[in-house]
Amino acid sequence: MHGSAEREGRVPGPPGTVLTGAVADALRAVTGLAGGVYLRSGTPGELRLSVLAGLPGQLFRPWWRLTVDRPFPAADAFRTRAPVVLADPAETMRRYPQLAAGLPFRFGSLYVPVLDGERTYGVLTVLRAGTSPLAEAMPARDRLGPIADALGAALGALEREGARVVWDGEPLCVRPPAAGRPPRGRAGRFTWDPAADELTVDATLRALAGPGARGGLRSARDLAEALAPDDGHLVLAALREAASGPVPPGLLRLRSAEGGRRLLELRPHGEYRGEPHEPAHGESRGKSRGNPHGSAHGESRGEPHVHAPPWEGPAGPGAPAGSLIHGLVVDPEPGPPADGAADLLPDGVFAFDRLGLLTYVNPRAARLLGRPRETLLGRQLWEAVPWLDRPVYEDHIRASLLSEEPVHFQVSRPRPDAPGPVARAEGGRAEGDWLTLSLYPGPDLVTCRIVPLGQVAETAEGAPADAPAPGTVPTVETTAGPSASGLPPAVVSTAPLYRPIVLAIALTEALTARQVSEVVMRELLPAFGGGRLAIYLLHEDRHLYLAWEHGFPSGFLRPFEGVALDARLPGVETLTSGRPLFFESMHKLAALYPGIPLDATEGARAFLPLIASGRPVGSCILGFDRERGFSDEERTVLTALAGLIAQALERARRYESEAALARGLQEALLPHRLSAHPRVETAGCYLPGTQGMDVGGDWYDVVDAGEGLALVIGDVQGHGVQAAATMGQLRSAVRAFALGDHPPGEVMSSTNRLLIDLDPGQFASCCYIRLDPLTGLARAGHPQPLLRHPDGRTDVLDLPGGVVLGVAPEAEYPVTELRLEPGAVLALYTDGLVERAGHDIDEGIGALRTALTLAGGRGASAQPPSLPGVAGLLTDRARRAADRPDDIALLLTRLRPYS
Template identity: 55%
Template sequence: MTRRAEQAGRTAARLSALLADASTEAISAAGGHTGGVYLRSGTPGLLRLAVLAGLPGPLFRPWWRMHVDRRFPVADAFRLGLRVVLPNATETMRRYPQFAAGLPFQFGSLYVPVSHGSATYGVLAVLRPSVPDATEVLAGRDRMVGLADDLGAALSELADGEDAAVAWDGEPLCVRPPAVRGFEGRVGRFSWDPATDTVSADECCRVLLGLTTAELPGTGRALAEAVTAGEAPQVLAGLRAAAAGRPGTLPLPVRTRGGALRLMEFWTSYVTPAPGAYRVSGIVRDPGPGPVGDAAADLLPDGVFCVDRLGMVVYANPRAAQLLGLPRRRLEGRSLWECVPGLDHPTCDDHLRAALLSPDPVHFHVVEPPGDGTGSAGAAGAGTEPGAGAGAASARRSPGRLLGLSVYSGPDLLTCVLRPIDAADAPAVTPAGAPVLPEAPPDLAAAASVTAEAAHDGPAGTAAFPGTASTPPGTAGTFPGPAAVPAGPGAASAETTPASAGTAHAPAGPAAVPVAGPAAHLYRPIVLAIALTEAVTARQVSAVVMQELLPAFGGNRLAIYLLQERHLYLAWETGFPKGFLAPFEGVGLDARIPGVETLTTGRPLFFDSMRQLADAYPGLALDAEVGSRAFLPLIASGRPVGTCILGFDRPRAFSGEERTVLTALAGLIAHAMEKAQRYDSEAALARGLQQALLPRRLAVHPEVETAGRYLPGTQGMEVGGDWYDVVAAGDGLALVIGDVQGHGVQAAATMGQLRSAVKAFALGDRPPDEVMSSTNRLLIDLDPGQFASCCYIRLDPATGLARVARAGHPLPLLRHADGHTEVCDIPGGVVLGVDTQAQYPVGELRLERGAVLALYTDGLVERPGLDIDVGVSALGVALSRVGAAAARPAGNSLTSVADRLTATARHTADRPDDIALLLAMRRPSPARPR
């Protein structure tokens, strides 16, 4: 390994440790139960979940990626630098309906940007119990701010000028949250120095490993050999990985020689590391409730097992082992998805998310695996568990019974209770905030029996847990995906049915209940529908589809074609090879290609493989040899709008549920796109009107330089009533700026009338007060139901004398030739269009050569929650700074000054008001030759 590669590895390890420590400390500081850190990625505008503390990663796969322009709390915190406080689900739904639709559970959350100086690296997030009022969590937020500041400083130091060093492009590291309840001395600690191969361990560590004093491990290998022989290599591998700066993200379940379950965790010490290796610290802990708890739960007639917040089973009583068909030794230390068949269904995912995030218990049904009622799943020689409790059964049970599963959430563990559906009444209603699973029909047991028998032939698929892809299955390094999600690009999201589901009538997973409720599949249309309501233009609609649809179904290609004059034109594409779609541009509706036929027939087309697509359309150019495609017609109110093409880089069998959801989403997209096209047409017409009403060129004078800028608001039609003008008035110039009340086409039309009137009066070189009075009476006669502000200045270029009349307009700014800027104290009258008898006094000011006069509308200086004087002062400071270049004889033109003064507003995505700016400067005298 080269020195550069070794340094990069150390930087990555240090980054992981910093983020993991910050997330766990933030959970404690904010009184939460889970948290994490989003970090910027190598893709501009995309955040990735880098660390997730207290939740199983695959269960939250849809939230691994976050575009910064989405209306989500994480995106707002990063993009705007805001500290977002959501105390409860009601406030979350009010402010972030998309986020709430995906996680409709009772919890609160806090989000703090992680930044240092001008650089923003990511967002620190904590989910916590719900509270009625935000004031109850402000202290926790303030503590999170301190942690975020410390993390930002550490990341800045780690980056050392290289932004790529502080970026995250992989899957999240899942770490254990800080324990709310202590383990009462049942934690042993040890450390290992790889340089000398010496181990230091406390007495509790020795006791938990079941060793005598003489057997206390002194080396790394001796520590590994303290557990059963089959697990010793895993312990040794974990120690060596931590010493190399790559500590594992999950605790390692091991068995002592006496058979007791223990969890081992390793982490790296970064204080003066030895050359080539770090010092390793770790703990050994007993995950169970202790002998008294074991004895109490062992006697219960119901199956009881406990799961930690990362999804690992840490305790099971004999009845639970019997109902799940596995010996207790095989249950403890394995993931929940390995132990309970059928949990890989999207509806079960929602139930488990509800249990992890909200305090209410969750109740649903699973199918009992086949077995002989003795705690074995058909494996010969498994034997009967001792002390099987009151519920033990001696006879072989019939396979496929329904089991009621109740999950009770605790701060550190989930307690799960299993009981046969015929032995106790299952709750008919799931608590508020969790999706509802319908009750089983009479023939469900028979159907479930078939799926259970089919599942008996082989184990459920698993996917490597993030960060531990090389660990053998069955160890702490693997985590069965909730939907058996295949790894790699294009993998199906945990929100969707796995590709192996096959046809619409195939079971969703091993021993899955085939009538799972539709609530999970409704989430994606709801989230997409909410996002589409916020999209206005066709481009925004296309961006929403890309951000929501591709991650939801694991696709990596998207193309949207829109219909114009019976031809299809590409509106948006991502993921296709460069130039591949060019031959299809402008294709007519008579072409025999799937993108056209799906629109002309109105039927979606699904191809499970590229071979299917090639067989259906011989001679069609294909962008890949392997993959699958979905062609969706975009039809709104019976009218064709276009076609949406989804591409996947692996073959997949589109299930009936997926086809239904994709077809419904296509309808939502079509209606949104139709609305956006109508808006684009109307907005283009309105912008054309706006441009026609504004001056194409300003009057010129050899002694005066002028520059004007107009920026429309970003809300509504993006047209408004602000205007500016420069008119030749006698031997001087008239400088005019105004602002009609409101926005939209009506305001623009009124502005056009006023601009024409003021220009006509100015061309007659009438005094400023007469111009204002005449314009005021004209506006009242027009009776548009609107008023307007205006500032009119008659400038004499020869002397620099300026005579000013003002009608409710902000005061001008004057930058003197020496560089200082002042607000011109000019008297004024009421706004135009209110009082026919209004008077407009005239004030005077003088422009020396090199001085710059700035006229502006309130949109440039108003800020939400701040007095307008603050914005005026800020504009004055900016004018003092940037106006110097224009004041020099050979300096930059005034247009560059205007550009710099409006640069911030121009790059602001949300401008509630339009903006006008007019600058005027008496040209400096040319330098005399010496």
């Protein structure tokens, strides 16, 4: 299928109908503008957009992929298994500045994880109007929950049947559920069963076919003859192609018997979801081939609509029984009176749907756009009008699709003597070079008013939009330098810079050189259309060494490793001179540097110096697969971004140096050897957090105490060097009090007063246990220990305790006596092992209790597992977590039986 199934023997993945149906149900449930589903991909740690409803896929390509560790709401919902609610733009900016910088429009959004038991398949996403208060957003989240649960159950069932529930291709871009029935005679839908050659059509399509459809519409040939007698063979060929392959053939342009235009769009195997259609002869609305469960849409239970069986593999010569082809037939010619009236307007008016498809263009708009009307209808806007295919204009189109407010902007149109389409007025005179576009969003369509710049456009309230005074240069979003019209350089808007802004924000969160390089690859390359990246860093020996590469042929960069600063290479000279070097083609690069090794491509190259605070850091190489020029604006932006990258890399160097020092400090503070006792077996482990400095305040220890042992575990609030230093002081204090053979309560009270006297501005939890031979236990705000009995039962001990250390000078810490049975396992742990975002800590303690129960043998005859092995099992999930915000300490103790 689209995305995960291939022809060479791979197990098919989830059907498009399951996914698109869930998105349609979600949009209906919360009145969303657009929505989609992110699914796991075949690449570990990566999510891919499998369905996008209500937005043109091309305009949202940068968001097709997400890594689960990125600070984006969909990634957080996937990672934490908890919904994320962003009620308005202010909330989005506060919590996710990268998303707000990349999509700076007035919308809210909801993200609900798609789960089936312990499995997380993806995230259901809905974008809404940005004016909804939080009080309305939370009920909307609750309405999405059952839809996401039903989708998770459906995907889980598919996986148990052998399907591979991942997505590795481009997203399916589909229309959202219509706000109302489409106008009669304008758009009709049908379903075709290729195995039985049976056709089901709706009333609109019957009206389009007209009374000349002899014998009704029952088969594919009937449909072809009714819609386009002269092009019937094209219709049949398209239907066969849709039935035999996973890729839909797209739009097909046809001509009716009366000479009118027809557009045919096919979605194989139920990927298109339209409105309910009239059943064909002999087919009921209840159970059908595509829905054996009895509900036509599954909406009564909140389940995703499944209108085809879960078969998505390649069809051979004929599709398997039950695989349906859904189609849409559009008549774009003027039909309703409103369209005829709009044809007479002196202003240009056109409309496109939420996939960017032009559905109406009046004659005046066609003249201003410079294309015949028949070549515009049924095509995507940026394909029909190539000179609108620019990032600055795409940004305004995105704004019209993601907000409910009108969008006004100016565009520069090619001159009549420029290559490409030419716009001329009725008398043959060239129209003005500047046009004003006003986009008015609606639930299903965006309507655009287009007028020459000298003509004032009106806002939705009737007030004139801002227009430049006669003889002045309009403020337009265009590249710097002379325009195609010969006007002076235009004022540059910040709209083209939104991706570099995202890069700048992302760089502030990158801590290591590797993370900086990953951000540059993820954000900088797509922003400028690059495909290759190399980052070299200058080392103390004054040589450049490769720190990161992407996209270059294997081994190509090896000869450039460790080059000195006197080498005549562009990557060296850009650093020594401090000047960026731009080459529009490899021929120009080779001409300036004869004999330099070249890879197989003929594309452009950019060499950027990485200099931070006047100190050379390295050089960055951007590669493009095709020849291209670099505008003044692009050169300026790339040079500025090189400075940001250099600063981030320099900061990463300092961070890595400080982190290495901090890790060394913490490693020195943690015990390298635990005190031993003939009758006591112990095992401890420590896992640093994966955020910040990778150091924290968790510790454990086993200390000789008189004739017995003292078990200690503690957690200092916070992270970083200060927390580690406080931990070291507390550990030394507890050891000293334990070696003095003080009772547990006295040890805790003395440590508490010491922490208050040190006044580090921190507090700590602690659990102290004395084994001799009864177990005396004192607890200061620490999680309750777990006790696994020899028969396999595990209890959460309910023991009294005092407040955390460092808060109350006169605090008392009651002591509880407990007798350990031979073979029992006592587990002490810090909260990092049992806390998860969006979940109650009791859930984590319960999960740890279950894991401890399952970690060893049962009964006296069972072979007891080793304590290090048990510790490994209890921390396995935490070790594999890419995002571990807190450090973890674990101490296990087992009493040996008498020999």
